[in-house]
Amino acid sequence: GKVHVVGSKSFGHLTTRNYREFLEVPPADRLTLRIEPDSEVRAADQELKAALAKEHYLGIFDVICEGKSTCPLFTPGGSLISFDGGHLTPEGAHLTGSLLREKSGMSWMNTPSSP
DSSP states (O other), rough: OOOOOEOOOOOOOHHHHHHHHHTSSHHHHTTTTTOOOHHHHHHHHHHHHHHHGGGGOOOHHHHHSSSSSSEEOOOOSSOBHHHHHHSSSSSHHHHHHHHHHSSOOGGGGOOOOOO
């Protein structure tokens, strides 16, 4: 069988105080807020990207952060993507899954697997 690797994610180090402050931002302004991902996780992503064939590696940063050095904090609907920088909220998981399917170029993500 084929092996596909999906890279790790990290949206920086958020604390309870941080995300509560972010939630106080008016919804119209939330889409402008971005955060720098953890540098070690980002470096590991780059190493994997360089070591693996393009058709076998899917970097989360490429999809979520769109190749930029910072990542969005909120979904287009104004919900937090992650409450702590490492775990996705339900809305963040939905966005991530949708973007992975849409932007991956990997047909295996759209094909149901058989047991």
